[in-house]
Amino acid sequence: MANYITDLFYGVGDKERFVDGVSHALNTLQSDGIFAGDNLITWNKNMGFLRDDKFISAIKDNNPDLQEESLIWRLHTLCWAARQCSRLEGDFVEAGVYKGFTVKVLCDYLGFNDLARDYYLYDVFYHTPDMKHHALSSHSDQLYTQVCERLRDYPRVKVVQGLVPDSFVKGMPEKIAFMHIDMNNADAEVAVLDQLYERLVPGGMIVFDDYGWLWYGAQQHAEDAWLSQRHYERILELPTGQGLLVKL
Template sequence: MLSFNISVDEVRRLDAFLDQAEALFQPYGLYYADNLLTVGRIVGFLKDPRFRTALTLGDRSRWYHDIAWRVHVLCWAAELGMRQPGDLVECGVLEGFSMDVVSRYVDLEQSGRGLYLYDLFHGAGGAGRGIAMPQHDSDLAWRVEQRFKQYSRAHVVPGFIPDSFQIALPEQICFLHIDLNDAAAETAALDGLWDRLSPGAVIVYDDFGWNIHAEQHAAATEGLARRGVSILELPTGQGLAIKP
């Protein structure tokens, strides 16, 4: 098994090399994206028309299509969670790409479920209060609202987690995506929402298996172990858990 810390420049060089290799080896089932290299796999989700339509309508950029496998995991997990009562929640939304695809995939409007989207949106709010990202600006919350306005039960909740849970919270949750890039914030999200998760609800941590996010891995492992739950580390780098 290969496991190492790799610089952004090295990832770019590897990307370029693997792009060429992919073209050459595609007939043999080589798939490379999002730091994940597989050989001889079916990668069936890429051929699933429902997923492909949701992904393409969500965004057409290479950047977002590179995380297709992760987003497919979210679609699958949300659909499984929706067998239980409750609404869908994402902590850490940024531009809303992932939940846009999920909402299309599960036909959120038709399902009658609510969607709660929590983020600071405007970037760093001071030490320990969120990491600024290039997409952050004073209009981001508005743009995300526009993106989800087709869903009558979508709530965009700007503010610092967990303080923003005071603004709006679903009664019950069937699916929770935690993607805050910050161990303390992710712990606060789980603590604030745990009691509202329905039995059988599905939880996905976006950064669980990445060695640059080892603190989040430890915090999620510990937070769920205290509740008697273990997390499945997926090859995409995500962590998957089910509320008992």
């Protein structure tokens, strides 16, 4: 039985003390199937995705840093949802791309070039103080070019630079099978729903990366309100901090 244990946790004041405490607690368990990282600690779980060689290779082959590697359970959620949706008619969308790591993992895992569809990516790729989303360490004027280069082997991946929703004028899919939304900003994520939700085909899925994280409570509130006003489906909050919606 595999375990996955890392010291990647967020919002911890005294990290050394916290990690020591976690290690002590885990050492008391008479159980395998332990996962610790990305603010998720659980045990006695099968974690079958750790035995999926193709999935693990898709991560390792992209040379993840420690933070990216710690997202493995979130990445499993994405790959599972995208694989299910690959059976449907429609393109894929990612709103909030950053370094393109998750897109590249997903494309490698699915063999995206064989799926006969487009993958639309939307991001501004840089940050200025007036922007509502928070800055990340790799935001820069060069990031857009770096992401395009990273995804060069996937010609049907379309990297669209600009602020949402204005950048949608550069191109949008007519039908969508799968969306991943990770914009760290409630207004931008609602704008994505405004423009693209009706293009999501029945059975299509949206994975919201920030939905279950307390720091991004404004996004959960805004997205729940948007769906409720339209009497649409509800989002399932996952222990990974993600949210999952299946359009009926």
